[in-house]
Amino acid sequence: MVEQAQNGPAKGQPSAARQRSDLGTVLKVSAAALVVLGVAPFFLDIYTVNILIRALLLAALALTVDLLWGYTGILTFGQSAFFGIGAYACALVFTHWGFGAGWAILALALGVLAAMAVAGLAGWLAFYHGASPLYGSIVTLALPIVVTQVVFAGGRTTGSSSGLSGFPTYYWTIETWFWIAGAFLVVVTALAWLFVRSDMGRVLVAIRENETRCAYLGIPVSRIKILLFVAAGAIGAVAGFGYAAFTNVVAPELTGFLLGTELLIWVALGGRGTLIGPVIGAIFIDVTSSYLSGSLPFYWKLLVGILFVVVIVALPQGLMPEVTKLWRRLVPGAKRAAETPALERAPVREVRRGVEKPLAVSGVHRHFGSLQVLQGIDFVANEGELLSLVGPNGAGKTTLIRCLADGYERSGGDITVFGRELGRWPPDRCVALGIGRKFQTANVFATLTVAECLRVSRYRLEPPSLWTSDTALELPEAALRIVEETGLAQSLDTEARHLAHGQKQALELAMVLALEPRIVLLDEPTAGLTRIERERIGAILTSLTERERLSILLVEHDLDFVREISSRVIVLHQGQIVLDGSVEEVVGSALVREIYAGTAMDGKGNEP
Amino acid sequence: MTKTRTANLAGALAVATVLGLGGGAMAAETIKIGIPVGLSGANSVVAPSVVQAAELAAAEINKAGGVLGRQIELVVADDGSGAQGAQKAFDSLVFQKKVDVLISMETSAARNAGLPIVNRGRVPFIYTSFYEGRSCSPWLYVNAWVPEQQVAPIVDHFMSAEGAKTFFLVGSDYAFGRGMLEFTADYIAQKGGKVLGDEYLPMDGTDWTAIISKLKSSGADALITSTAGGAPNVTLTKQLRAAGVDIPYGNLAVDEGTARNMGADAAGIYISASYITDIPSQENQAFLRNMKAHFGDDLKTPNDLSVPQYEGVYLYKLAVEKAGTTDSQAVIDALDDVAFMGPRGKIQMNKQRHAPLTMYLAQVQADGGIRLISSFKDVDPGEQCPNL
Amino acid sequence: MGGLLLDILTTAAILFAVASGLMIILGVMKLINFAHGAFLTIGGYAAFVTTQLGWNPWLAVPFAALVGFVLGLIVERTIVRPLYTRPLDAILATWGLGIIIGQVITIVFGREVQFVQSPISGAIEFLGQSYSTYRLVLVALAALLAVALTALLYFTRFGLNARAVIMNEDLARGLGIDSTRVRLTTFGLGAALASMAGALVTPLISVDPNLGLPWLVNSFMLVLVSGISIPGLMVASLILGGAQVVVSTYVSAILGGLTIVVLAAVILRLRPQGLFSG
Known part of the structure; x- marks a missing residue:
């Protein structure tokens, strides 16, 4: 398993030979799809081809909604805004400036750039560190409304409520337009398919599953979301451009909030996070409603509404997974062979040792309104030290851990990590300084496999490929040991949600260690573990400090466990350090006994 | 796939x-x-x-x-x-x-x-x-x-019979609304009247509050509106009536049927049409x-x-x-x-x-019916499509 | 100037009345009801039915509230209840519900604009100028609504339970409060308030199947900015509604239409918990 390590790749650059991709399959399927699209116009009547062209372009837009919502968990109402921007770029340039190949390229470029700029701005507003998912949705909700009003305010330039029509455009045959739209959709779908199946695609799912954990794994969540939003905006603008050039009409509805919600309906019905489901959903519903809007307009819309509610309530994953399930049942062997990555030992990185203190904290305080939770915290953590933070409930232990792992958390004071100032930084930048944090409750990515969880944790050290996935999983010695000793190595293909509680805790610890941190913050790592598991974790922690010279900060309630493994103990009480000394000093301290006894007494009234 | x-x-x-x-x-x-x-x-x-x-x-x-x-x-x-x-x-x-x-x-x-x-x-x-x-x-x-056929009767009537000199124009922001009111503004200017303001709301707009306040504070003698038919026309008329606007009100986009649907709110509105049921x-x-x-x-x-x-x-x-x-x-x-x-x-x-x-100039009555005021025979549409 | 102040005050009153139902549901149930617009529409049609039956136009308001309450209870039981743990999905499901309600209304009443009798029309002299009587009445009604809601939350058993659920649902359940029942009643109440508001605005807008939609997003923004409190919503309505009137008056009525949305997005960026919480 490990023998390949010596001819392993250079730092952070997985070799091409190890990359697995769906490219072959995707090319084959795309080629087949193109053939179908190529001959389809000859078998369909002109009306169907006509509405299919629009549906194909809208399907590409729906695809971007799936990337954002289905994969990354960003509920967006706003993709119609980008579609509209692309469409209006086409209409405005052709109407007011000129028409021709050069103008068309200019219009497309303007549309895409404008959409990307708007997406960047909206993304910057929506996806700041600490933003709630709801806030992101609010911004995406405001976006199409703002763009629509801008169109309204444009008077004669944008045609206001009437929109623009009759501008010069390419009056190619309907088949040509169909092929253009079809090829565009196939290309976008194929690229999106490769993208979501790549290692980067796993990162998107990780963000959807647990954004906080991602941030503390050094993944720049905000930046990824913004870039994805910008890319989705660009695709949407291209689709909108095609739509306007083909239909020769743009209207405010194209940018509107209602189209944005329709996209969500198509994606939800098709199956979020399946790519193909939303594409089929968009095409099917748009085409069918074109047919039925003449004869059964209200009943059709009513039916879609009912179906939508039923799917959201009862089948949140949409119809596609049901189809896939059926397919697998009917066609034995259709299930994809699991691709278990080979575990490999990551090359050891050179670090300077013993030059600077890993962690120096001075004058750190934290308050919530008038409530002082931490004040005047000063301490230093050394290499190879296992430093336990103890104290009664509400002493400020977890708050202190937070202040160390997220530069925004503290109200004041200085934190220095290996001689470098920890600024007002989001957690992902703190990780880059060498800080790894494990949460109190096991915090893993429920729908990712064990291997994928670990791979995602390597984001910073081995930037994931956008188009392929690595066939090997490189882990540092420490993480590898946990994976092998706790039996996780045998469950690499198991989804994390199916693991036992102890295994989840071990997995999270392995994920943190996969960051190759030099300071590890652990918040009650043994909570809820069996005695044997606890002992195993204790042994691992001790060896990490001794062998790897890591500096570990441990918040722990179990004082016996603290006594067994700590090299030093800090006692917190009412937000202040009351004692900082060896295990013996703390155990022997009358003050500490008093504190614990005191809170135990008045704790009766306070604690739930 | x-x-x-x-x-x-x-x-x-x-x-x-x-x-x-x-x-x-x-x-x-x-x-x-x-x-x-x-x-x-x-x-x-x-x-x-x-x-x-x-x-x-x-x-x-x-x-x-x-x-x-x-x-x-x-x-x-x-x-x-x-x-x-x-x-x-x-x-x-x-x-x-x-x-x-x-x-x-x-x-x-x-x-x-x-x-x-x-x-x-x-x-x-x-x-x-x-x-x-x-x-x-x-x-x-x-x-x-x-517009060449329709606007003149209303503006002429407001200026001669109602003595209106100043006008306020309100419309829906789309081709019809803007086109009608631009023509109306030109026509009013040509006849020596004055347009004190023209305001638009998108076709799906429902809140005319600010526009009505502007209309009231402008002190215009008469109001001419050109909204999209249906909902915008109804909301504008309801809000005008609720605000107590009682200057002469010419509506370029209302028809007899809509006037009936608006009930008492439509009473007093002047319309200029090529068809009224009373012909x-x-x-x-x-x-x-x-x-x-x-x-x-x-x-x-x-x-x-x-x-x-x-x-x-x-x-x-x-x-x-x-x-x-x-x-x-x-x-x-x-x-x-x-x-x-x-x-x-x-x-x-x-x-x-x-x-x-x-063309017929008429006024909506409280019962939803309309009263014919005058008619203008064979009004020419003017230069519309000189190239066809 | 006086006219501008009255425009601001009356616009704020309308916004407050329209948004209160959404706020009650979000406050107690932590659930964003995107069917809010549809419940407004239901209120408008309740007013239409009142007119058809020849009743006094004022009866439209309690009648709409009753219809909204009953429908709210049904909806909570059938659609909303499974979605408490999935707040973003709840937005989508209630949006779908809005589509269903809109289509059913279209099938029953048709797509066209309906005529509804106004309880009051015309203007009265107020603060030295003639102003819409009905809009002034709406201010009084909105104030009454605020008082009634406050009383409901602070002086009734339901209010006590609801506040307990707002603060800590698990604890409330532990204390024997039937939180399921509180949720049910709350949703009914929120729907009733929305329908009532729908009936209240019919003298100013056209009654058609899309009546409620334009109000939905603005209500949503106001509620978030309010920080989920009754005085908060009043202030948010005044500030954002006032900004809308000012922009509509001095800049452009069209840009006035996006004032609330843009301001709310900016305010929430700076104060994610809304203006008036914590």
Whole structure:
């Protein structure tokens, strides 16, 4: 398993030979799809081809909604805004400036750039560190409304409520337009398919599953979301451009909030996070409603509404997974062979040792309104030290851990990590300084496999490929040991949600260690573990400090466990350090006994 | 992916066979008239009356033996009163239902969106709604009024009979609203009046608060509005009335039917129209009788938008008979020459694809009925499409 | 100037009345009800039915509230209840519900604008100028609504339970409060308030199947900015509604239409918990 390590790749650059991709399959399927699209116009009547062209372009837009919502968990109402921007770029340039190949390229470029700029701005507003998912949705909700009003305010330039029509455009045959739209959709779908199946695609799912954990794994969540939003905006603008050039009409509805919600309906019905489901959903519903809007307009819309509610309530994953399930049942062997990555030992990185203190904290305080939770915290953590933070409930232990792992958390004071100032930084930048944090409750990515969880944790050290996935999983010695000793190595293909509680805790610890941190913050790592598991974790922690010279900060309630493994103990009480000394000093301290006894007494009234 | 896409296309094909080709089989026997109309959205108030007018014309023609021995079939499609819906409706009528002609009352937004499809599909299109003017296409004829015909009676009346010197203009922000009010502003200036302000709200806007306050503080002598039909017209009128605005109020976009729907709120509004139910002519009396007989209690009040639709069907019939065929180009050539004596009088679309019309100035009464004030015979539409 | 102040005050009153139902549901149930617009529409049609039956136009308000309450209870039981743990999905499901309600209304009543009798029309002299009587009445009604809601939350058993659920649902359940029942009643109440508001605004807007939609997003923004409290919503309505009137008056009525949305997005960026919480 490990023998390949010596001819392993250079730092952070997985070799091409190890990359697995769906490219072959995707090319084959795309080629087949193109053939179908190529001959389809000859078998369909002109009306169907006509509405299919629009549906194909809208399907590409729906695809971007799936990337954002289905994969990354960003509920967006706003993709119609980008579609509209692309469409209006086409209409405005052709109407007011000129028409021709050069103008068309200019219009497309303007549309895409404008959409990307708007997406960047909206993304910057929506996806700041600490933003709630709801806030992101609010911004995406405001976006199409703002763009629509801008169109309204444009008077004669944008045609206001009437929109623009009759501008010069390419009056190619309907088949040509169909092929253009079809090829565009196939290309976008194929690229999106490769993208979501790549290692980067796993990162998107990780963000959807647990954004906080991602941030503390050094993944720049905000930046990824913004870039994805910008890319989705660009695709949407291209689709909108095609739509306007083909239909020769743009209207405010194209940018509107209602189209944005329709996209969500198509994606939800098709199956979020399946790519193909939303594409089929968009095409099917748009085409069918074109047919039925003449004869059964209200009943059709009513039916879609009912179906939508039923799917959201009862089948949140949409119809596609049901189809896939059926397919697998009917066609034995259709299930994809699991691709278990080979575990490999990551090359050891050179670090300077013993030059600077890993962690120096001075004058750190934290308050919530008038409530002082931490004040005047000063301490230093050394290499190879296992430093336990103890104290009664509400002493400020977890708050202190937070202040160390997220530069925004503290109200004041200085934190220095290996001689470098920890600024007002989001957690992902703190990780880059060498800080790894494990949460109190096991915090893993429920729908990712064990291997994928670990791979995602390597984001910073081995930037994931956008188009392929690595066939090997490189882990540092420490993480590898946990994976092998706790039996996780045998469950690499198991989804994390199916693991036992102890295994989840071990997995999270392995994920943190996969960051190759030099300071590890652990918040009650043994909570809820069996005695044997606890002992195993204790042994691992001790060896990490001794062998790897890591500096570990441990918040722990179990004082016996603290006594067994700590090299030093800090006692917190009412937000202040009351004692900082060896295990013996703390155990022997009358003050500490008093504190614990005191809170135990008045704790009766306070604690739930 | 291939499999699912194939299945999807096959599904679409099946739908097409059932709906599209099934309809196509009848094309040889009947003449199909496509009617894209705003059954939903802003025009939903008047659309039912428009459909009724077309239905009566078709029923009368079919009863009398049809056109060139062929029966007329109406194909109605909802255009949602907007560009997006119009595209679907026009696409469906032109390419799926393969209609021989389009005769329709629509918003300007819908008409503009539909015209490229009409040009592509090469189908004659008789537009039966009053509008802002100067919409020109080789396939388009218009038999309803344009600003040149409609604005003058109201402005003239306000200036002479009501002594108004200053005006305030309010509209929906779309081709019709802006086009009408720009023409109105020019006309007022030409007559020596003054426009104190012009304000617009998007077609889906519902809150006229700020605009009404501006109107009130402007101290204008008279108000002229030009909104999209239906909801915007209703919200504006309700809010004007709730705000106690009682200066002379000319509405360029209201019809008798909508006025009735607004109840007491519409009382006092001046309208200028090419059709009002009170026209005493024999043709109009017969038309009203037949409508009543045909639709009974379901009758929607005939109005300035529905009557041109009725006449449009007849004009098409006459053109087909003159051409001896439903061939698009032949019909387009013949449409210039035919004239029909309808409820509005003699209609012939021979002035650059538009028609000279007799215009009526009237005022809505508290009971929803309207009172005729004066009429203006054969008003010319002016320069609309000099190149056609 | 006086006219501008009255415009601001009356606009704020309307916004407050329209948004209160959404706020009650979000506050107690942590659930964003995107069917809010549809419940407004239901209120408008309740007013239409009142007119059809020849009742006094004022009866439209309690009648709409009753219809909204009953429908709210049904909806909570059938659609909303499974979605408490999935807040973003709840937005989507209630949006779908809005589509269903809109289509059913269209099938029953048709797509066209309906005529509804106004209880009051015309203007009266107020603060030295003539102003819409009905809009002034709406201010009084909105104030009454605020008082009634406050009383409901602070002086009734339901209010006590609801506040307990707002603060800590698990604890409330532990104390024997039937939180399921509180949720049910709350949703009914929120729907009733929305319908009532729908009936109240009918003298100013056209009654058609899309009546409620334009109000939905603005209500949503106001509620988030309010920080979920009754005085907060009043202030948010005044500030954002006032900004809308000012922009509509001095800049452009069209840009006025996006004032609330843009301001709310900016305010929430700076103060994610809304203006008036914590």
